[in-house]
Amino acid sequence: MRTATDHAATALAILATILVVAPLIAIFFYLVYKGASSLNLAFFTQIPKPEGEVGGGMANAIIGSAVILAIASVIGIPIGIGGGIYLAEYGRGTKLANAVRFTADVLNGVPSIVMGIAAYALVVVPMHHFSAFAGGVALGIMMIPTVTRSTEEMLLMVPHAVREAALGLGVPSWRSVLAITLKTASPGVVTGCMLAFARVAGETAPLLFTALGNQFWSVSLNREIAALPLQIYIYAISPYDDQHRLAWAASLVLIVLIVLSVALVRYVAGRGVLKGAS
Amino acid sequence: MVPPIPVRENDGAAVEPSTSAGASEIRKFLQSRGNSALADQTFKGLMMLCAFCIFVVVALIVVELILQSQPTLQKFGLPFFFKYNVDPVTKMPLFWDPVNGTFYALPFLYGTLVTSLIALAIAVPLSLGVAIFLTEMCPKFLRGPLAFLTELLAAIPSVVYGLWAVFVLVPLLREHVNPVFMSVFNAPWLVKAFGWTHLFGDDGLFGGVNLGLGMFAAGVVLAIMILPIIASLTREVMTAVPHSQREAALALGATRWETIRIAVLRNARIGIVGSIILGLGRALGETMAVAMVIGNTPQIQMSLLSTGNSMASVIANEFSEATSDLHRSALIEIGLALFLVTIIVNGLARLLVWAVTRGAPARVN
Numbered sequence: 001m002r003t004a005t006d007h008a009a010t011a012l013a014i015l016a017t018i019l020v021v022a023p024l025i026a027i028f029f030y031l032v033y034k035g036a037s038s039l040n041l042a043f044f045t046q047i048p049k050p051e052g053e054v055g056g057g058m059a060n061a062i063i064g065s066a067v068i069l070a071i072a073s074v075i076g077i078p079i080g081i082g083g084g085i086y087l088a089e090y091g092r093g094t095k096l097a098n099a100v101r102f103t104a105d106v107l108n109g110v111p112s113i114v115m116g117i118a119a120y121a122l123v124v125v126p127m128h129h130f131s132a133f134a135g136g137v138a139l140g141i142m143m144i145p146t147v148t149r150s151t152e153e154m155l156l157m158v159p160h161a162v163r164e165a166a167l168g169l170g171v172p173s174w175r176s177v178l179a180i181t182l183k184t185a186s187p188g189v190v191t192g193c194m195l196a197f198a199r200v201a202g203e204t205a206p207l208l209f210t211a212l213g214n215q216f217w218s219v220s221l222n223r224e225i226a227a228l229p230l231q232i233y234i235y236a237i238s239p240y241d242d243q244h245r246l247a248w249a250a251s252l253v254l255i256v257l258i259v260l261s262v263a264l265v266r267y268v269a270g271r272g273v274l275k276g277a278s
Numbered sequence: 279m280v281p282p283i284p285v286r287e288n289d290g291a292a293v294e295p296s297t298s299a300g301a302s303e304i305r306k307f308l309q310s311r312g313n314s315a316l317a318d319q320t321f322k323g324l325m326m327l328c329a330f331c332i333f334v335v336v337a338l339i340v341v342e343l344i345l346q347s348q349p350t351l352q353k354f355g356l357p358f359f360f361k362y363n364v365d366p367v368t369k370m371p372l373f374w375d376p377v378n379g380t381f382y383a384l385p386f387l388y389g390t391l392v393t394s395l396i397a398l399a400i401a402v403p404l405s406l407g408v409a410i411f412l413t414e415m416c417p418k419f420l421r422g423p424l425a426f427l428t429e430l431l432a433a434i435p436s437v438v439y440g441l442w443a444v445f446v447l448v449p450l451l452r453e454h455v456n457p458v459f460m461s462v463f464n465a466p467w468l469v470k471a472f473g474w475t476h477l478f479g480d481d482g483l484f485g486g487v488n489l490g491l492g493m494f495a496a497g498v499v500l501a502i503m504i505l506p507i508i509a510s511l512t513r514e515v516m517t518a519v520p521h522s523q524r525e526a527a528l529a530l531g532a533t534r535w536e537t538i539r540i541a542v543l544r545n546a547r548i549g550i551v552g553s554i555i556l557g558l559g560r561a562l563g564e565t566m567a568v569a570m571v572i573g574n575t576p577q578i579q580m581s582l583l584s585t586g587n588s589m590a591s592v593i594a595n596e597f598s599e600a601t602s603d604l605h606r607s608a609l610i611e612i613g614l615a616l617f618l619v620t621i622i623v624n625g626l627a628r629l630l631v632w633a634v635t636r637g638a639p640a641r642v643n
Contacts (some may be wrong), residue, residue, distance in 0.1 A: 020509065091326075100332055111616055179358055202435025236444055
């Protein structure tokens with residue numbers, strides 16, 4: 001009886017694993033199958049054709065995503081790393097640091113659509129129009145907590161002796177933090193930033209009413225701009241088969257970018273996060 | 279790297295070189311390398327400012343959401359979330375009619391709740407199974423790839439899940455899965471025996487028209503999306519259970535399943551509950567995939583096959599097309615409610631997970 005239960009439990013666990021892995025494989029299969037057949041040069045070089053016409057590409061959306069993500073990184077990464085440095089180097093064990101840590105974790109769980117509304121209220125309302133900048137702000141805010149927590153984790157892994165050695169040599173503490181601690185932990189910090197980047201790269205909801213999307217060329221920060229995830233959404237719910245085709249292709253491109261960065265992160269992390277220390 | 283400095287400062291007096299002007303020269307040398315209390319204080323202040331930014335962001339979100347939802351807060355007040363009008367012609371409840379200025383959010387609360395519950399009902403047992411398999415049973419060579427796969431599942435953007443759901447999952451549910459549920463739930467003897475519960479038959483959980491789109495489809499997509507989160511956190515918590523616990527159970531003659539039940543699950547239960555709540559928090563706020571398959575109708579129906587709308591998806595669908603201030607502010611108030619709910623749910627979950635892993639950071643992604 002007991003061995004029977006044991007076998008049943010094992011079987012159930014294996015079954016659960018198969019059931020979880022199955023949709024993943026199905027998703028990847030469909031992405032590659034539908035996406036690869038729709039990818040061509042036009043996808044990367046042309047802008048969308050008017051509705052109902054066959055062909056066209058997503059060059060403007062690719063550039064638009066790059067612009068928005070660049071703004072997001074400029075906002076999110078420095079603030080995030082700064083916050084992480086504070087938590088790891090100055091705030092250890094203080095109540096303030098615990099509050100920051102908790103707030104960051106909670107902020108991490110705030111739905112992305114709420115971030116979109118916040119950016120709408122903060123940027124779009126005062127400026128009276130949608131803009132690439134507003135989209136960047138929304139994504140940048142979302143990057144801050146992730147970067148802060150991962151930077152802190154990585155800095156905490158730097159052995160204390162390294163800091164003491166630097167201070168003992170008369171290096172000022174701010175320089176010791178930047179040139180010794182942060183540098184030692186830099187591979188880990190970079191991976192953290194890339195994870196945050198990959199996470200916001202696929203976000204659609206915060207862009208819906210900040211960047212809005214655009215069917216034409218635009219790189220102006222002050223105007224509506226297209227983005228890959230937005231374009232996938234618009235095309236997925238459109239009635240035209242050719243637009244569905246483009247949506248699959250765009251999804252494949254997006255997924256390849258994200259999977260590549262996640263795989264790279266795992267590779268770097270597996271190689272030993274701290275090259276100088278430990 | 280900073281080149282080694284040949285001197286050491288010792289209570290302001292130099293050890294070497296021992297010239298009379300040594301002390302001031304050393305001070306000058308150190309200052310030339312930026313060694314001043316001012317620089318240190320400035321740097322520390324800057325870093326602290328960055329940390330404070332997180333508080334500022336949360337404060338700004340709250341303030342802006344409250345400010346922007348003032349029109350509805352003042353016009354409808356708290357009944358915004360539970361009242362409704364009655365349509366004069368059809369005598370049906372009327373919740374949400376932007377054209378005539380009726381804004382009551384009940385159907386969206388209902389949609390969010392139902393889809394999240396469906397998601398949890400599917401995802402919790404599966405992710406527990408995966409976590410148990412990965413920590414306790416899995417051969418070593420499979421562990422890495424499987425963990426990587428579940429991590430990848432977490433990295434897929436919501437909109438891609440939505441695209442897949444629209445073109446693959448919804449047809450699959452419509453053709454093959456829903457008919458099975460419908461034939462079970464609408465079996466005549468069940469309807470006869472339990473029809474009074476309103477769970478079976480035409481007005482039951484699987485009654486009505488089988489469109490494929492609807493709350494059930496949204497729940498299934500959500501389940502697939504929150505699986506990796508619950509699974510990876512549960513795995514973390516289970517790994518944190520000390521090995522001595524398992525060994526003790528095994529030494530007493532327990533089978534592997536008994537060991538898992540007695541030693542692992544019981545010790546990790548608080549953390550597991552925490553990770554489930556964290557998954558719930560994610561499901562509550564998930565937007566794009568739900569918006570693409572839920573069908574977007576502001577109604578409350580018993581049938582899971584009927585179309586509906588969730589709090590997040592109504593914002594995504596209507597915000598950029600909202601023409602009146604009242605409409606927009608009603609959507610923002612829904613956002614405010616969503617924000618508060620997810621903050622409470624996430625805070626609770628973090629506290630639980632922290633309690634188990636003792637402050638070790640629990641990563642979602």
